[in-house]
Amino acid sequence: MTTHDHTYETLPDGRQVCFECDAPKNPAAVALGRLGGRVKSARKTEANRRNGKLGGRPKKAQPVEQPQPVAT
Numbered sequence: 420m421t422t423h424d425h426t427y428e429t430l431p432d433g434r435q436v437c438f439e440c441d442a443p444k445n446p447a448a449v450a451l452g453r454l455g456g457r458v459k460s461a462r463k464t465e466a467n468r469r470n471g472k473l474g475g476r477p478k479k480a481q482p483v484e485q486p487q488p489v490a491t
Contacts, residue, residue, distance in 0.1 A: 426439070
């Protein structure tokens with residue numbers, strides 16, 4: 420499982436820990452989040468269709484390069 424570019428390991432007691440940031444995760448919250456993300460409801464399906472008609476998920480904005488000041 421990866422989140423915010425960190426890798427979480429599952430410990431023998433069921434806790435998930437990110438060894439890069441030492442943030443333990445509550446196993447019950449992890450399980451609920453996993454179940455909630457898998458739900459397919461009529462509302463989600465309709466929202467997906469509407470978003471698809473608009474072109475889908477917007478592309479990430481590219482950073483605009485600022486012009487460098489000219490030394491005079």
